[in-house]
Amino acid sequence: MSMLDNARALAGVIRRPSVHFSLGFLAFGGFLFGVVFWGGFNWALEVTNTEAFCVGCHEMRDNPFAELKSTVHYTNRSGVRATCPDCHVPHNWTDKIARKTQASKEVWGKLFGTVDTKEKYDAHRLELATREWARFKANDSLECRNCHDLEYMDFTAQSKRASKQHETFLATGEKTCIDCHKGIAHRLPDMSGVKG
């Protein structure tokens, strides 16, 4: 049997009414299967969207996560903190799925040990960082703005220097967060030739 015949047979099964199963069984069965499938899918999304999952690999635990620990996004006076997915996974559904799909390449990287030593990680640092900067630049630093909303920023509570920069460059839309705030959560790569 050729491929085409196979496809025809399958189309026939889908098109014709069921002979052996009742409509009730198919409807309820389909509903239950749907619940389990969708629930499982969402569960998998949620599980892979936790910090525990991210630092499950030593590559992430020993490099970006270790570097995050001393920064204000991890420890500060009020104890509010950002976890990996807060900044690195978009929150709305379509962008999230797109990012998750891209991230499947990271599984490949894990399997083949692309960054499995400190030296290899450092060698890839600029490439990795550039990718994230480009993403933030493209979505106008959306993941920053999920918490740091310009609408609610009190410039008078900022230092003179900060309020001036934010008034001139952020409020006018001339620049976005990542243009000036690179490396606030992780150590930066060799920045020769990169602005920031």
Place this chain on the structure above:
Amino acid sequence: MIRKTLIAIGVLALLSTGMSGGLAAEEKIATLRGAEMQTLPVPPAMGKVENTDLRRGRAYPEQPPTIPHKIRDYQIDKRLNKCLTCHSRAATAESQAPMVSVTHFMDREGQFLASISPRRYFCNQCHVVQTDAKLLLKNDFQDVDSVLGNAKKN
């Protein structure tokens, strides 16, 4: 006999001044430490870093200017120097931050280099943040201008 007595008195005098000097020093150290020599003093609370952008005057001649803003997590290593993002010659027009002094481009022979001299690269070796910590001792330093002004008056 008289000579011997004199020597003895001299030695005694020396010893006593030495001892009292030592005692005085010990007392002074104790006041600075805030505890007896044998005990560990409670460390003072950490100063709060000022973020006011108000520059302070110098507290002694040739004091490296203090930093009037927070520098938490500023990376200064082989890969980059975060301070230079604003304070480098190229960046000051946009950032309006004070430019790195020209002396920082000199090597120790006094030759000017094209970029910051490696011995001046690590900013916070000399420049520190300003905190609200109280002075341990009163500082009556006067800069050279006020000294000259006083001399003219007198």
